[in-house]
Amino acid sequence: MGANTPELAGRVALVTGASRGIGRAIARTLAADGAAVVVNYRRDREAAESLVAEITDAGGRAVCVAASVGEVAEVDALADAALDAYGHVDLLVHNAGIASRGLPVAETSFEELHRVVSVHALGVHRLLGRLLPGMREQRRGDVVMISSSEVSEMRPNGAPYNMGKAALEALALTLAKEEVRHGIHVNIVAPGLVATDMGDRLVRAKLGEDSAEALDASMPLGRVCRPDDVARVVRFLVSEDAGYVTGQRIVVDGGVNASPTG
């Protein structure tokens, strides 16, 4: 590979939930480093198409595919579309996620629980079943799961989300042990609050502030996490610099848990 060849040239990334927020930043970052990117989204087609245009205008390769990662048939169709587009996927970032409604267990419907856990954890198990055989044949494979620092808190009124992310982490750590012999690295990135649509909604609901960015000054590092902060950690994990790293969980919370005031 020449000195000017981008490091991820020749690699194919599938990023779930990549139309907006953290997933969008991850897809953009991987594409800028030379990966061909499958931009998955659920509803916001305009946002997904604008990202594909941005990547291709910059000389990169990208396609977008609508599919809910919580629905088995749509997961299968997503895998088919990704494999049709680029032949294989050697880098999967499972980022798609939804918040739960904020109800106690006693008032949470089974339907909500099933929907949230399916989006965070069950669908990606199915997706892996479709992608792993091809991934094993590549020089290197990477799976990065976007979890949440909330998993360490298990706060009340968040059982579907907490359960979804805990199951996702269990899947990742099990998979890391199974696939290491095939050269597939599996890691978890667990952000704290991030300034995205989801972060804004959480802050509005819990604190009555307009946006996550309104909390910048109160954070240990002087600002709330931005999507690019998470994307750069994902970029590191899939790079040669992290070629000896697998089965790890990196918390990206700007020191919230490390701060003297907690």
Ligand SMILES: NC(=O)c1ccc[n+]([C@@H]2O[C@H](COP(=O)([O-])OP(=O)(O)OC[C@H]3O[C@@H](n4cnc5c(N)ncnc54)[C@H](OP(=O)(O)O)[C@@H]3O)[C@@H](O)[C@H]2O)c1
């Ligand atoms: N923001 C935070 O404070 C925070 C903190 C810790 C962890 N996280 C985690 O980080 C991930 C990304 O969050 P975000 O803040 O970027 O969220 P966001 O701004 O709400 O964006 C969510 C993205 O996921 C997609 N999506 C939602 N449901 C989907 C489904 N069933 N199938 C496929 N795609 C789906 C959305 O697609 P459409 O545009 O089509 O709807 C969108 O692209 C999530 O897993 C979240 O749990 C977020």
